[in-house]
Amino acid sequence: MINIITALQCEARPLIDHYRLRGNAKQSAFRCYQNDELRLVISGIGKLAAATATTYLASSDTQTSSGWLNPGIAGHADHAIGTPLLAHKLIDAASEQQWFPGIVIPAPCASETLTTIDRPEAEYRPGTMIDMEASGFYAAASRFQSCELIHSLKIISDNRHQGTDQITEKNTTALIHDNLSTIDAIIDELQTLAHQQNRIEKAPIESDAFMAQWHFTTYQQNQLRGLLRRWHALNLPAAPDPNNFSQLTTSKAVLKAIKEHLDRQPVHFYEANR
Amino acid sequence: MHRLIYIEEAVADHPRTKAICARFPRATKVYCKHYGEVFNRKGQNFRLQKQNPALILAHKHKNHVLNAPDGYGIGGQRNYYFSHMLNCLYDCRYCFLQGMYRSANYVIFVNYEDFQQAIVDTAREHPDEALWFFSGYDCDSLAYEPVTNFTDEFLPTFSQLPNANLELRTKSLQIRTLLNTEPFDNCIVAYSFTPAALSQALEHGVPSVEKRIEAMVKLQQHGWRLGLRFDPMIYQEGFEKDYQQLFEQLFSRLPAESIHSVSLGTLRTPKAFHQNMVNLYPEEKLFAGRFDEQRGMITYAKELEEQMTHFCYDQLMQYIPQSLFFACTPPE
Ligand code: SF4
Numbered sequence: 001m002i003n004i005i006t007a008l009q010c011e012a013r014p015l016i017d018h019y020r021l022r023g024n025a026k027q028s029a030f031r032c033y034q035n036d037e038l039r040l041v042i043s044g045i046g047k048l049a050a051a052t053a054t055t056y057l058a059s060s061d062t063q064t065s066s067g068w069l070n071p072g073i074a075g076h077a078d079h080a081i082g083t084p085l086l087a088h089k090l091i092d093a094a095s096e097q098q099w100f101p102g103i104v105i106p107a108p109c110a111s112e113t114l115t116t117i118d119r120p121e122a123e124y125r126p127g128t129m130i131d132m133e134a135s136g137f138y139a140a141a142s143r144f145q146s147c148e149l150i151h152s153l154k155i156i157s158d159n160r161h162q163g164t165d166q167i168t169e170k171n172t173t174a175l176i177h178d179n180l181s182t183i184d185a186i187i188d189e190l191q192t193l194a195h196q197q198n199r200i201e202k203a204p205i206e207s208d209a210f211m212a213q214w215h216f217t218t219y220q221q222n223q224l225r226g227l228l229r230r231w232h233a234l235n236l237p238a239a240p241d242p243n244n245f246s247q248l249t250t251s252k253a254v255l256k257a258i259k260e261h262l263d264r265q266p267v268h269f270y271e272a273n274r
Numbered sequence: 275m276h277r278l279i280y281i282e283e284a285v286a287d288h289p290r291t292k293a294i295c296a297r298f299p300r301a302t303k304v305y306c307k308h309y310g311e312v313f314n315r316k317g318q319n320f321r322l323q324k325q326n327p328a329l330i331l332a333h334k335h336k337n338h339v340l341n342a343p344d345g346y347g348i349g350g351q352r353n354y355y356f357s358h359m360l361n362c363l364y365d366c367r368y369c370f371l372q373g374m375y376r377s378a379n380y381v382i383f384v385n386y387e388d389f390q391q392a393i394v395d396t397a398r399e400h401p402d403e404a405l406w407f408f409s410g411y412d413c414d415s416l417a418y419e420p421v422t423n424f425t426d427e428f429l430p431t432f433s434q435l436p437n438a439n440l441e442l443r444t445k446s447l448q449i450r451t452l453l454n455t456e457p458f459d460n461c462i463v464a465y466s467f468t469p470a471a472l473s474q475a476l477e478h479g480v481p482s483v484e485k486r487i488e489a490m491v492k493l494q495q496h497g498w499r500l501g502l503r504f505d506p507m508i509y510q511e512g513f514e515k516d517y518q519q520l521f522e523q524l525f526s527r528l529p530a531e532s533i534h535s536v537s538l539g540t541l542r543t544p545k546a547f548h549q550n551m552v553n554l555y556p557e558e559k560l561f562a563g564r565f566d567e568q569r570g571m572i573t574y575a576k577e578l579e580e581q582m583t584h585f586c587y588d589q590l591m592q593y594i595p596q597s598l599f600f601a602c603t604p605p606e
Contacts, residue, residue, distance in 0.1 A: 088278055088304050100304065100312045102379075103278055104326045111278070111302055146319040193322060200321075200556060226552070233562035263564035266511035269475035 001066040001194065002187050003057045003141075004040040005050055007133045010169040011072050012042050014177035018184075029056055037191065047092070047116050047136030054140035061144070065197035067190030068141040068150040071183055073157035073172055074114065074131040077124035081162055082175055084182045085129060087114035087152040092135035094118050099138050104148040105189035108182050114152055120164065129154050149193055153186055155179050204228035206240045213242045214251040224251075227258045234265050276301045278328040280312045280379070290384040291331045294421055298329070308332075313360070313377045321554045323378035324365055329421075334358075334383035338392035342408055348462075348501065348535040348600045350406040350439065354396060356389050357412035358382065358424060364414060364445060365478035367560050368506055371412065373547025380413075382422055390431045397438040407432070410443025410464075419448035426451045433458045443503060445480045447489045457497035462534045464501025465490055467524070469516035472508045476560060483520065487527050494532040502528075505539035505602045507582050509563065509574055517586050525593040536594055538586055539602025540579045548572035579603075 006012040012033070015021070021033035021040055030053050031042040039061075043053030050070070079085065088111040090099040103111060113128040116135035124130065134152040141150045155175045158164045176183070203225050210216070216224055231240045245254050279301045285291045286305065295303065306312055309332035342353035360381040361371055372378070383389070397405055409415045409428070419425060425442070429451070432440040439460045445467075452463065468476065470483045481489075490500055502524065510516065543551065545567060552561045565572050573579060583601070590599060 088302060089306075098306070098311060100280065100306065100315075102318060102323055102328065102377075104322050106326070107277075113304070142317050146317050146322065147315075148319055148322040197319070197322070226556075229556040230562040233557050233559050235559070262562070265563070267559060267563040268510045268512070269472055269559060 001061060001063045002038045002190055003054075003061065003066055003068050004038060005043050005053050005057070005068075005070045005133070005137050006040065007043055007045050007050065007072055008169075008172065009042055010172045011176050012040055013173050014180060015040060015071070015183070018180050032057075038187070043133065043137075046132055047118070047134075047139075049136070050133035051136035051140040054137050055143075058141070058144040063194070063198055064201040065149060065194045066145060067187070067194045068137075068145055069183075069187060069190065070134055070137040070152040071176065072131060072133065072152075072154055073167070073175055074129040074134075074154035075124060075158040075164060076112070076129045076156050077126065077160045079112070079129075079156045079159060081156055081159060082178060083156045084109040084179045085112040085114075085154055085156065086110075086186070087112065087129070087134060087154065089113040090134055090138050090152065091115040091128070092139070097135070097139070099135075099142065099147070101138070101151055102148045103151075105151075105186065105193065107189070108185040109153075112154075114154060124160060129156070149190060149197070151186065151190070153183060204232060204240070206242070210240075210242045210254065213246070214248075214254055216251045220251050220255060223255050224258075227255065227262060230262050231258070234262065234267065236265060276329040277326065278302050278304055280304045280306050280309065280328060280330040282309055282332045283307060285331055285333050285384050288331075288333075288384045290386065293423075294329070294331060294382065294384070297421055301329070309381055313375070313379060313381055316376065318376045319554075320372050320376065320378045320550075324372075327361070328379045330379050330381045331384055332381055333385050334388065338389045339396050339407070342406070342411070345539060345602045346408060346411070347406055348441070348537055350404055352400060352403055352405045353408065354405065355408040355411040356393065358386060358389055358409070358428075359413040359418060359422060361412070362414050363417045364480045366480065367476040367478070367551075367555065367558055368508065368541055368543075370543050370547050370551075372554060373543060373550040380418065382418075386427050390428065393431055393438060394435065397435045401437060404437055404439060406439045406441065408441045408443060410441070414444050414446055415442040416444040416446040416448045419446070419451065423451075425455070429455055429458075429461065432461055436460060441501065443501075445477070445486060447481050447485055449489050449493055452493060452498060453496050457499070459499065461498070462501045463490075463493050463498050464503050464535070466503040466505065467520060468504070468506075468508050469513075469520040471516060472510065476508065483523065487524060491527055494528060499534040500528065500532050501534050502536045504586060505537055506541035507538060507586060508541055508560070509578060509582060513582060514585055518589055521586075521589050521593060530594060533594060533598055535598050535600055536590055537600040537602050538583060538590070540574055540582055542568075542571045542573045542603075545570055545572055 024032040033040045041053045043049045115128040342355045347353040443464045
């Protein structure tokens with residue numbers, strides 16, 4: 001799953017059209033759109049709104065790993081209008097807090113520092129993009145997800161030569177629309193990473209069958225998942241089957257029996273192991 | 275090729291920072307106050323980062339030389355390690371670094387002179403004793419040589435300190451500087467090995483056993499003294515044959531007189547690191563076998579450890595005198 005937070009409807013519009021996202025009428029706190037792979041929330045302006053919308057989306061995310069993207073427009077003193085830039089360093093101007101999203105994906109564009117300000121400023125800050133949401137988005141998303149899966153992608157909307165007064169809803173939509181291929185490439189890469197992680201983190205398929213037969217405490221459920229993962233890692237010929245332990249009456253005895261079974265298994269690395 | 279190079283503001287103008295950055299002209303430079311902001315923060319995934327690690331250039335402020343952990347030495351009474359680099363180019367599935375660090379990014383501390391001074395000071399504190407300094411604890415000593423220039427920078431320090439022995443511990447073929455340097459007695463180039471099949475399965479990105487042997491032969495011909503490290507020994511069913519073959523392969527190519535020391539230790543990882551490693555690679559066969567906990571370390575079952583150690587020790591004694599052998603297992 002990819003979760004997308006935009007500040008404005010005009011930033012979201014090209015994405016809603018491109019990904020054929022449908023409005024989700026059940027969600028009333030924010031305007032939400034989604035398809036099977038993507039969810040988009042329009043947060044409104046400001047870092048607080050962005051953080052709230054991010055948390056709102058995270059609270060209903062059922063995946064252990066999802067990609068998070070905050071596409072939008074930003075100013076920069078020197079970069080040309082329409083340039084897409086990933087944020088490699090985020091600064092919250094008010095608190096001076098900093099974050100460093102790890103760029104593991106082969107990003108299709110250059111990267112830049114991004115500073116989030118609370119109020120519009122008359123002058124551009126040197127060497128950084130400027131926006132009003134990213135620090136809120138990042139601070140919230142990084143509570144739920146590792147940093148490699150969270151990115152802000154900004155399209156330069158104003159600079160020293162063409163100021164904020166010339167930004168309109170129409171040209172904002174056009175800026176996002178013109179960079180859909182870049183956004184798409186990043187979403188693709190994030191999706192690949194998130195899928196990889198979900199495959200790794202997924203509970204073994206037999207966990208439910210074991211839990212249906214015996215009562216496992218939360219701690220024991222973790223133990224069970226760990227043992228079943230070991231079982232699969234060993235490539236044993238027979239899959240774990242609760243029926244083979246049906247004579248045991250307690251979850252503790254089941255865990256012990258699985259562990260003893262696994263401890264007796266030979267380990268050999270000759271088959272391909274990656 | 276690194277996409278990003280994080281640079282501590284304090285070392286932005288350091289000549290070594292500039293030289294390293296010049297090797298990556300297309301990398302974007304990102305400045306930070308302290309490398310820990312990037313390297314140590316929570317919410318990072320080592321496995322994901324390992325796909326495309328960034329480089330971090332930093333200044334090491336203190337603890338340039340540290341006491342080596344128990345079991346790390348090769349017969350010396352005073353054992354130290356120093357780490358000009360954190361993390362490794364290679365990706366050995368048993369490597370404790372992946373359990374110890376939150377980040378897979380490479381950190382290079384560019385203030386080599388402070389490490390060198392600390393080494394000189396430590397050696398002078400104990401003028402009548404033989405000291406050992408290990409450089410391959412938090413990284414492979416040689417693997418990133420083209421970028422770090424480590425041997426070129428550090429060999430002269432040791433060549434002038436007769437009571438300070440240096441162990442370069444490596445699996446790398448980056449031996450050009452060593453082959454261009456006059457060998458001296460107090461430097462050992464120690465190569466780590468697991469049998470070829472295990473290496474293929476578990477030591478991702480590491481040069482083959484055969485290639486490492488070729489590198490050792492060249493070093494020996496040039497006059498460097500060599501170490502052999504079978505630490506960790508990795509278990510698989512029929513390990514006897516694997517290790518027997520490995521020893522045969524090694525000692526048929528390396529003259530016994532070129533060997534300075536041989537050490538042996540079974541797989542052991544601090545419990546917390548082991549759990550992190552299992553969480554990162556739950557599908558990994560290495561972690562799926564039987565392990566026990568002994569004194570805060572996750573190890574193979576004691577009887578298996580003993581079986582492996584005795585077998586390999588007996589085999590090694592066919593090739594080397596007992597005086598060259600050192601066990602890596604920490605004292606009980
Ligand atoms: S070569 Fe050594 S330091 Fe590098 S990954 Fe392998 S075990 Fe770790």
